[in-house]
Structures are given as C-alpha cells and as structure tokens.
Amino acid sequence: MNQLVFKSNDQVVTSSRNIARDFGKEHKNVLRDIRGLLKNEPAKEMFFETTYIHEANNQEFTKYLMNRDGFTLLVMGFTGRKAMQFKMQYIQAFNQMEKELRKTMSPTELALLQAKNVYELEQRVNNHETKLTLIENNVENEITLSYGEQRRLQKAVGRRVYKLFTNKDDRPQAFADIYREIKDRFGVASYKDVRRQDLQDAINYVNNWIPRKVAM
Numbered sequence: 001m002n003q004l005v006f007k008s009n010d011q012v013v014t015s016s017r018n019i020a021r022d023f024g025k026e027h028k029n030v031l032r033d034i035r036g037l038l039k040n041e042p043a044k045e046m047f048f049e050t051t052y053i054h055e056a057n058n059q060e061f062t063k064y065l066m067n068r069d070g071f072t073l074l075v076m077g078f079t080g081r082k083a084m085q086f087k088m089q090y091i092q093a094f095n096q097m098e099k100e101l102r103k104t105m106s107p108t109e110l111a112l113l114q115a116k117n118v119y120e121l122e123q124r125v126n127n128h129e130t131k132l133t134l135i136e137n138n139v140e141n142e143i144t145l146s147y148g149e150q151r152r153l154q155k156a157v158g159r160r161v162y163k164l165f166t167n168k169d170d171r172p173q174a175f176a177d178i179y180r181e182i183k184d185r186f187g188v189a190s191y192k193d194v195r196r197q198d199l200q201d202a203i204n205y206v207n208n209w210i211p212r213k214v215a216m
Contacts, residue, residue, distance in 0.1 A: 004093040008048075012097040014071055014090065016064040017052065022086045023078055027063075030074075034064050037073055042123075046070030068094045143196045150192050153199065156206040157182075157191075164211065178209055 004022070005014045016034060020027040037043045048065045066074065071094070075087055145153065161174045182191050185205055186198055194202050 004090050005097050007097065007101060008065055010101075011067050012094055012101060013048070013065040013067055014094075016066070019071075019074065022090075023075065023083055031062065031064065033074060034066075034070075037070075043070070043073065045123075046073060068098075144193050145191075145196055145199060149196060149199050153182075153191060153194065153202055153206070156203045160206050160209055174211060177211060178206065181209065182206070 004018060005012050007013075016030045017027055019025065020030045034047055038047060046067055046069045050063060050065055051060050052063050053059070054061055064070075071090060075083070075090075078087070157175065157178055161171055161178065165171050165174050179191055182194070182202060182205065183189065186194050186202060188194055191202075
C-alpha cells in the first residue's frame with residue numbers, strides 16, 4: 001500500500017488523493033467535500049491547498065493536504081466495513097508518524113510543538129464557546145412568552161384597565177386598545193408573541209399606559 005501519511009511543514013498529514021484512493025471516492029467529490037468543510041472558519045487550520053502533476057497528461061491539478069483533525073472531520077461520515085478498516089489504518093499511521101516525528105525533534109522543537117498544539121486547542125475551544133454563545137443568544141431572542149408569562153401580562157393589563165375605567169361599559173374598548181398598542185409597541189401579531197426577554201418591558205409599558213383619549 002502507498003504511504004498513508006507523511007511529513008509536511010513539521011506536521012503529519014495525508015492528502016485528498018490518498019483519501020479518494022483508499023476510500024473508493026472520486027477525487028473531485030473529495031475536493032467538493034473539503035471545500036464544503038472550509039466554509040467553517042476552524043477548518044481552515046486543518047486543510048492546506050496545493051497542487052500535483054497528473055502522470056498521464058503532465059497537467060497540474062488541485063489537491064488538499066490535511067492534518068489529523070482535518071482527516072477526522074472529512075471521513076467521519078464515511079460508512080461501511082471497508083471504510084472503518086481504512087479509518088483505523090490511517091489513525092495508526094498518524095500515531096506512528098507523529099511518534100517518530102517527536103523522536104527526531106530537539107527539546108526546544110518539541111516544546112514549541114506542544115505549545116502550538118495547546119494554543120490551537122484553546123483556539124478551537126474558544127471558537128466553539130463563541131458559537132454556542134451566539135446560538136444561545138439567538139434562541140433566547142426568539143423565545144416567546146410561556147403560558148405563565150402570558151398570564152402575568154394579562155393580569156397587568158387587567159389591573160391597569162380596572163384602575164383607569166370604573167365604568168364597566170368602557171372596559172371592553174380599553175382592553176382592545178391596550179392589547180393593540182402592545183402589539184404595535186413590540187412589533188408582534190399577538191401579545192402572546194412578545195419575546196420572553198421583553199416581558200418586563202411589556203409589563204412596565206402596561207403599568208404606565210394611558211388611553212389616547214385621556215392623554216388628549
């Protein structure tokens with residue numbers, strides 16, 4: 001079998017051509033999958049674009065080199081018994097080559113490599129934490145009132161209307177007005193669609209609401 005992994009720029013890598021060869025994929029499809037992964041910023045540290053000369057026609061074509069993380073990311077979706085066998089062979093090859101690479105390094109080079117690995121790990125963790133925070137914030141921004149929170153807003157509306165309107169005949173219109181103004185104020189189709197994070201603002205708005213006829 002041809003060499004699975006090799007050394008490039010003090011890293012142990014494999015190539016997209018190796019992946020295509022050993023996993024029974026067309027190289028153009030492997031390139032497509034890698035380019036899809038490269039849309040994610042962290043993946044740009046795992047893949048390195050380069051070229052090779054095709055033996056048959058002496059033309060230059062694109063290929064990618066990838067480190068262990070890139071390899072793992074790319075092939076994790078490959079299935080089947082044969083795919084599993086090659087995954088294990090590649091992992092063993094990475095382990096062996098990295099072990100040999102460490103043996104040939106001076107203590108200073110080894111310390112620098114370890115520091116680089118720690119830094120890259122911290123960067124990946126920070127990137128993941130940032131993404132999780134963004135996702136959590138986006139989710140929080142989209143969450144609307146629960147049933148209990150809707151009841152809190154309804155009770156606030158009821159207290160305000162009953163405080164301002166002693167005549168029960170005036171109250172139906174007052175309820176309609178205050179709910180309409182809540183929808184306008186918070187840009188929603190129903191008071192039920194008020195975002196959870198805006199609940200206290202909505203209650204404060206209701207507590208200070210003045211009917212337009214009274215305000216005039």
